[in-house]
Amino acid sequence: MVSRLCLLLTVPLPSPPPLGHTEGFPWTSVPGSGRGDRRPGQPCRATPHDIATMQLCANKLDKKDFFGKSDPFLVFYRSNEDGTFTICHKTEVVKNTLNPVWQPFSIPVRALCNGDYDRTVKIDVYDWDRDGSHDFIGEFTTSYRELSKAQNQFTVYEVLNPRKKCKKKKYVNSGTVTLLSFSVDSEFTFVDYIKxxxxxxxxxxxxxxxxxxxxxxxxxxxxxxxxxxxxxxxxxxxxxxxxxxxxxxxxxxxxxxxxxxxxxxxxxxxxxxxxxxxxxxxxxxxxxxxxxxxxxxxxxxxxxxxxxxxxxxxxxxxxxxxxxxxxxxxxxxxxxxxxxxxxxxxxxxxxxxxxxxxxxxxxxxxxxxxxxxxxxxxxxxxxxxxxxxxxxxxxxxxxxxxxxxxxxxxxxxxxxxxxxxxxxxxxxxxxxxRDIQPRPPPPANSSPTPAPEQP
Incomplete structure (x- = not known):
C-alpha cells in the first residue's frame, strides 16, 4: 500500500510544487508532530526528520503601495550546488504595514539546508500585489547554523535592495528583519501515523x-x-x-x-x-x-x-x-x-x-x-x-x-x-x-480499526 503511493509521488514530473510548501518530498518523508523540543543551548544537529520552527518580524520596510504602506511577505530559498536557488517556503502576507509580524511556521531542516548547516539560505522580502506582480523590497542571507543561534538571542538582518544601493549614495537599507525565535523538534512522519x-x-x-x-x-x-x-x-x-x-x-x-x-x-x-x-x-x-x-x-x-x-x-x-x-x-x-x-x-x-x-x-x-x-x-x-x-x-x-x-x-x-x-x-x-502522537503499529494478527463516522 505505502510503496504504491510512494512510487507515484517520487516520480520526477515537470510541474513545480505550490509556493509555501516543502518541495520534492514523498509522503514517507514529510515530517510532522514533534517528539520533543530541544532545550535552549543544545546544539542544533539535524536528523532526517527534524523540523525547524521559527518566527520573524520586520521593522521600517520600504513603502511600496501608492495608497497604503506595503503588504509584506518572505520567500525562503535554499542554495544548490550549481549556484542556483530553490524556493522552500513562503510566509503569509501581512496587509498594510511596514512593521509586520509573521506567524510562526515550521519547515523540514533538510528542505532548508539539505544537511549542510553552513549552506546559504537566501530570504527575499516582497510587497504582495493582487495581480501577482509582487514588488521586490530587498533580501538578506543566512544559514541554518546562524538561524539556530536565535535559540538564545534575537538575530537582526538588514534588508538590502542591490539596485537601490547602487543608485543612492546615502542608501542604508530597506528595513530590517528580526528572527524572534527558532527551535528544532524531532518529528513523526505521515507514515508513522498510517502504520x-x-x-x-x-x-x-x-x-x-x-x-x-x-x-x-x-x-x-x-x-x-x-x-x-x-x-x-x-x-x-x-x-x-x-x-x-x-x-x-x-x-x-x-x-x-x-x-x-x-x-x-x-x-x-x-x-x-x-x-x-x-x-x-x-x-x-x-x-x-x-x-x-x-x-x-x-x-x-x-x-x-x-x-x-x-x-x-x-x-x-x-x-x-x-x-x-x-x-x-x-x-x-x-x-x-x-x-x-x-x-x-x-x-x-x-x-x-x-x-x-x-x-x-x-x-x-x-x-x-x-x-x-x-x-x-x-x-x-x-x-x-x-x-x-x-x-x-x-x-x-x-x-x-x-x-x-x-x-x-x-x-x-x-x-x-x-x-x-x-x-x-x-x-x-x-x-x-493537538499534540497527538502516532500509536505503535498493531501486531499483524490484531483486529482492524473500527469503522469511522460517515459524513
Whole structure:
C-alpha cells in the first residue's frame, strides 16, 4: 500500500510544487508532530526528520503601495550546488504595514539546508500585489547554523535592495528583519501515523450545475464519451485510486450538488450519487464512478453552486473523532463558478480546527480566482475577522495536468501527485497542534480499526 503511493509521488514530473510548501518530498518523508523540543543551548544537529520552527518580524520596510504602506511577505530559498536557488517556503502576507509580524511556521531542516548547516539560505522580502506582480523590497542571507543561534538571542538582518544601493549614495537599507525565535523538534512522519492505524476517510462532491454544459453534448465537461473519460471522471479516478489504499473499508460517501432531482424537481446541494439518503457510501472508486454516471442520466444540471453544505457535512463527521484515529479528506470537483463564497469561507475557517482536508480540482477553462482565494497560499482564508487555524485547502486546475499527447494515464499521475502532495503536512499539522502522537503499529494478527463516522 505505502510503496504504491510512494512510487507515484517520487516520480520526477515537470510541474513545480505550490509556493509555501516543502518541495520534492514523498509522503514517507514529510515530517510532522514533534517528539520533543530541544532545550535552549543544545546544539542544533539535524536528523532526517527534524523540523525547524521559527518566527520573524520586520521593522521600517520600504513603502511600496501608492495608497497604503506595503503588504509584506518572505520567500525562503535554499542554495544548490550549481549556484542556483530553490524556493522552500513562503510566509503569509501581512496587509498594510511596514512593521509586520509573521506567524510562526515550521519547515523540514533538510528542505532548508539539505544537511549542510553552513549552506546559504537566501530570504527575499516582497510587497504582495493582487495581480501577482509582487514588488521586490530587498533580501538578506543566512544559514541554518546562524538561524539556530536565535535559540538564545534575537538575530537582526538588514534588508538590502542591490539596485537601490547602487543608485543612492546615502542608501542604508530597506528595513530590517528580526528572527524572534527558532527551535528544532524531532518529528513523526505521515507514515508513522498510517502504520499506527490512522485512517483516511475519503468523501467526494461533484458539481452538477448547468454551467458545466449539457452532458449529452461533446462540449460539456460532463460529456460521457464512449472513447475517453471526462475531466470530472479522470480527476475522480486519479485521486481516488490512490487515496482508497488508505481507507480500510473502501466505502466512500459520494455527493452531487447544484442539480434538480426527480421526480418533483427539488434543487439539492448535497444529494447522494447512489440515490440512497440513508447510506451514501459507494463501493470503491469504481462504485463512485458508476453512481456518478447514473446520476448524470437522471438529474437535471441546474444551480446555483454551493460548496458550504457538503463542507459542513464532512466537518460534522470529523468533529466527532478528534483522537487522531481518523482523518477526513473531501474532494470537490467543480468548474469553478461559486455562488456562496462567504458561507464557504466560514465553513473552511470552522473546519480548519478539525482532522480534515479539502481538495478542490477545477475543470474547464475558467480563471478560478475564487478557488485560488480559497486555497489560501497567498492570504490565509478568513471569515468575520476569524482566520483559518490551519491551511486545509489545496486547489489545482485540471488543465495544467493534461498531457499534450492525450495520454490520460500520465495526466492522472501528474494530477494525483500534486493534489495529494499537501495532505501529509495538513494531517501532521493537525496532529502537531493537538499534540497527538502516532500509536505503535498493531501486531499483524490484531483486529482492524473500527469503522469511522460517515459524513
Amino acid at each position: 499506527g492505524g490512522t485512517q483516511l476517510n475519503f468523501t467526494v462532491a461533484i458539481d452538477f450545475t448547468a454551467s458545466n454544459g449539457n452532458p449529452l453534448q461533446p462540449t460539456s465537461l460532463h460529456y460521457m464519451s464512449p472513447y475517453q473519460l471526462s475531466a470530472y471522471a479522470m480527476a475522480l479516478k486519479a485521486v481516488g485510486e490512490i487515496i482508497q489504499d488508505y481507507d480500510s473499508d473502501k466505502l466512500f460517501p459520494a455527493y452531487g450538488f447544484g442539480a434538480k432531482l426527480p421526480p418533483e424537481g427539488r434543487i439539492s446541494h448535497q444529494f447522494p450519487l447512489n440515490n440512497n439518503d440513508e447510506d451514501p457510501n459507494c463501493a470503491g472508486i469504481e462504485g463512485v464512478l458508476e453512481s456518478y454516471f447514473q446520476s448524470l442520466r437522471t438529474v437535471q444540471l441546474y444551480g446555483p453552486t454551493y460548496f458550504a453544505p457538503v463542507i459542513n457535512q464532512v466537518a460534522r463527521a470529523a468533529a466527532k473523532i478528534s483522537d487522531g484515529s481518523q482523518y477526513y479528506v473531501l474532494l470537490i470537483i467543480t468548474d469553478g463558478v461559486i455562488s456562496d463564497m462567504t458561507q464557504t469561507k466560514e465553513a473552511i475557517v470552522s473546519a480548519s480546527s478539525l482532522p480534515m482536508s479539502i481538495i478542490i480540482v477545477g475543470v474547464g477553462p475558467a480563471m478560478f480566482e475564487a478557488m485560488e482565494e480559497l486555497d489560501g497560499d497567498d492570504v490565509r482564508v478568513s471569515s468575520r475577522g476569524r482566520y483559518a487555524e490551519r491551511d486545509i485547502v489545496q486547489f489545482v486546475p485540471f488543465r495544467d495536468y493534461v498531457d499534450r499527447s492525450g495520454n490520460q494515464v500520465l495526466s492522472m499521475a501528474r494530477l494525483a501527485k500534486d493534489v495529494l502532495a499537501e495532505i501529509p503536512e495538513q494531517l501532521l499539522s493537525y496532529m502537531r497542534t
